[in-house]
């Protein structure tokens with residue numbers, strides 16, 4: 439058998455040849471969405487810190503005080519000694535915030551989906567998964583050993599056909615609430631109606647809607663005017679807390695027995711060290727800021743309208759987006775990388791997203807707005823894109 443070097447040196451060279459090799463930058467967040475990237479200042483449109491909370495003084499102070507009180511490590515799984523009073527309060531406040539009977543906090547969103555999907559269904563059951571779902575929902579479905587039915591993106595007619603034909607004892611529909619590479623929404627009323635008609639459960643991943651959508655930033659369910667407690671017997675709501683909430687980790691919320699089951703059986707919860715209490719305290723502060731500083735969501739809407747206006751007339755498609763995520767579809771990898779480099783030469787950082795993250799032929803710039811941006815920052819981005827398009 440060839441050794442590790444013999445296998446992976448050519449494998450990496452092949453990624454390089456296909457323009458799929460990724461590089462990390464050393465990035466430090468500053469003011470107004472500015473980062474220092476490998477030592478140079480960059481106006482960045484790449485962070486998921488949609489509300490600009492990652493450096494909010496109230497969150498930083500909460501984390502600092504919690505470090506003094508609890509130290510920095512959580513010591514064990516939450517089922518052993520890794521669940522502090524701070525975690526307990528956070529879970530209660532999360533449940534109350536999204537209007538569900540109970541919530542369970544996980545150290546990461548990826549771990550949440552992988553563990554929860556696999557704990558909800560098993561061999562002989564069926565999972566119905568939107569074609570554009572996030573990798574961790576897909577991996578959770580695979581890990582569950584249930585049969586996986588992938589339906590075309592947001593195609594409710596196709597989903598209904600699959601559901602109608604299915605005789606599995608448990609059916610679980612899984613969907614991103616806001617699709618992470620396009621910024622569009624899954625149609626909750628239709629999803630709920632289908633799940634009721636065909637007796638399926640629904641799990642929605644609101645990584646990009648929590649904090650941004652809905653009344654007071656309560657997220658996707660609130661956006662659609664659905665009262666969460668009325669659907670808790672069928673729906674598991676999941677959201678991450680490292681994006682708009684500005685910290686890290688994630689949670690699931692739903693009925694008391696369902697969430698208790700996930701605590702008992704999600705392996706990524708049981709067999710992982712809990713997040714530090716200082717993270718839980720920073721998140722509690724974040725919930726208060728999300729609610730109190732509604733101007734951040736308002737400002738994001740103003741920035742979004744300005745961006746949509748500024749992207750008009752460019753030779754690239756900018757599909758309508760409902761959120762702070764705005765894709766600009768460039769096509770092949772080389773074009774996406776070229777435009778990214780041309781922006782970078784002008785001091786602007788927008789990541790090029792390539793397969794396998796997005797389908798082949800839809801390589802794109804994923805422009806992310808943050809409440810930290812100013813109108814002039816958006817104007818600078820649009821001006822640079824116009825220059826690049828004409829050059």
Ligand SMILES: *Cc1c(COP(=O)(O)O)cnc(C)c1O
Nearest residue numbers: 546547548572618645678680687
């Ligand atoms: C980012 C993301 C996750 C993963 O959450 P982490 O906390 O970053 O692990 C899950 N689902 C979606 C849709 C995401 O965008």
